[in-house]
Amino acid sequence: MNILFVGAHPDDIETFAGGTAARYHGRGDNIFFCVVTNGNVGSSTLPPDEIAAIRFEEAKAGAAVLGAELIWLDFDDEFLFDSRESRLAFINAFRIADPDIVFCHWINDYNPDHSLSGYIVDECIHMAGIPNIRTNKPPIDKIPLVYFMDTIAGINFEPELYVDITETFSTKVEMVKKHNSQNKWMKDLFGYEMKDFLEIPAKFRGLQAGVKMAEAFKPSQRWGRTFTRHYLPDCLEPLKFNKKCKR
Ligand SMILES: [Zn+2]
Numbered sequence: 001m002n003i004l005f006v007g008a009h010p011d012d013i014e015t016f017a018g019g020t021a022a023r024y025h026g027r028g029d030n031i032f033f034c035v036v037t038n039g040n041v042g043s044s045t046l047p048p049d050e051i052a053a054i055r056f057e058e059a060k061a062g063a064a065v066l067g068a069e070l071i072w073l074d075f076d077d078e079f080l081f082d083s084r085e086s087r088l089a090f091i092n093a094f095r096i097a098d099p100d101i102v103f104c105h106w107i108n109d110y111n112p113d114h115s116l117s118g119y120i121v122d123e124c125i126h127m128a129g130i131p132n133i134r135t136n137k138p139p140i141d142k143i144p145l146v147y148f149m150d151t152i153a154g155i156n157f158e159p160e161l162y163v164d165i166t167e168t169f170s171t172k173v174e175m176v177k178k179h180n181s182q183n184k185w186m187k188d189l190f191g192y193e194m195k196d197f198l199e200i201p202a203k204f205r206g207l208q209a210g211v212k213m214a215e216a217f218k219p220s221q222r223w224g225r226t227f228t229r230h231y232l233p234d235c236l237e238p239l240k241f242n243k244k245c246k247r
Pocket of ligand 1: 008009012111114
């Protein structure tokens with residue numbers, strides 16, 4: 001299968017779904033990382049062009065861990081809007097990846113680039129198959145499934161499905177570490193260590209799903225999108241009761 005991940009900023013895909021991407025990679029699926037904005041405000045010391053160039057190289061390195069194809073949309077960081085230009089760029093990215101599945105941000109995450117990029121994916125994915133919507137690439141012939149990724153710290157996100165990332169967590173860390181410019185900046189901004197930022201949610205979501213570490217998702221339920229849980233690697237559901245409890 002072709003699996004497309006759409007992240008608002010250069011390190012988002014690795015942070016929110018890197019372990020799952022590694023599991024797809026392990027199955028032999030084709031992986032695409034679409035990064036919507038160029039991260040050009042992601043520094044307190046470097047000017048926009050310089051930090052954007054650094055982050056482009058970091059994004060390439062992160063994607064390269066899985067041999068993923070990087071699709072770089074190059075919108076300004078924190079200034080993504082739902083416009084004709086952005087929709088066409090997203091639709092063209094869908095056509096490049098020709099995905100069976102698309103992962104994107106939850107539509108009510110903490111950051112406008114996150115929420116809006118998730119919204120544009122969910123609203124526009126079916127347009128990738130419409131011939132009269134012209135982009136550089138030809139239309140695709142299927143409507144991909146859409147899954148929303150977890151939010152930062154899991155706030156405002158009630159997962160419906162999980163992927164066990166116990167075996168791929170170290171790969172996820174390796175990928176996030178490629179975004180070296182962000183580690184100190186994020187600590188200054190939010191006060192957390194990168195290791196904790198990845199490990200605590202992974203263990204918390206793992207606790208919910210009955211495994212050591214997990215990433216959490218929910219499917220976009222819309223017309224034409226069925227069989228939602230079967231496409232996730234060894235998909236898990238929330239533990240709703242104690243396994244020892246007899247019913
Ligand atoms: Zn982000």
